Amino acid sequence: xxxxxxxxxxxxxxxxxxxxxxxxxxxxxxxxxxxxxxxxxxxxxxxxxxxxxxxxxxxxxxxxxxxxxxxxxxxxxxxxxxxxxxxxxxxxxxxxxxxxxxxxxxxxxxxxxxxxxxxxxxxxxxxxxxxxxxxxxxx
Numbered sequence: 001x002x003x004x005x006x007x008x009x010x011x012x013x014x015x016x017x018x019x020x021x022x023x024x025x026x027x028x029x030x031x032x033x034x035x036x037x038x039x040x041x042x043x044x045x046x047x048x049x050x051x052x053x054x055x056x057x058x059x060x061x062x063x064x065x066x067x068x069x070x071x072x073x074x075x076x077x078x079x080x081x082x083x084x085x086x087x088x089x090x091x092x093x094x095x096x097x098x099x100x101x102x103x104x105x106x107x108x109x110x111x112x113x114x115x116x117x118x119x120x121x122x123x124x125x126x127x128x129x130x131x132x133x134x135x136x137x138x139x
Contacts, residue, residue: 008032012067014106019066022050024059030081033059034073069104083109087120094120095137102138 008029012019019025024033034054036043043052043060052060058075061067072079079085083105088097094117101113117137118130 016107017066017068019061020063023061023063023067024051025061025067028059030069031074031079033061034076035061035064035067035069035071037064037071038062070100083113087116091124098134098137 010026010028011030011032012023012025017025034043039045039052039062043054043062045052052062054060054073054076056076058073061069064071070082074081081104082097082100083102085097085101088094098113098117101116102110105113114134117134121128121130121133
């Protein structure tokens with residue numbers, strides 16, 4: 001099971017994400033729970049703890065749009081949070097990576113995502129207008 005809240009900051013601690021009162025993001029750090037598209041039998045609600053869990057006992061958030069994370073088995077598979085994942089190796093995956101990373105990133109990590117994106121774009125084409133490419137990726 002993921003770390004308890006006392007060992008790391010809960011993912012949702014700033015009040016900026018409109019999560020449910022029983023969301024595991026209020027208790028566990030980012031990466032300490034999975035995110036799925038919607039409630040299902042694969043992650044039943046446990047009335048005793050107030051959470052949904054995978055069959056393996058990992059807490060699950062069922063509202064990716066509220067928690068601000070794309071659906072993924074972060075805790076189950078040890079996946080990096082979107083803004084901590086490296087940029088793709090090819091330009092074809094850049095827009096998806098950039099949008100997911102910037103949307104999910106906490107405010108203090110946004111500049112790091114933009115710097116990574118700019119470095120990726122410059123490595124692809126040293127003459128690129130980075131600001132124009134980033135605007136295009138977000139439109």
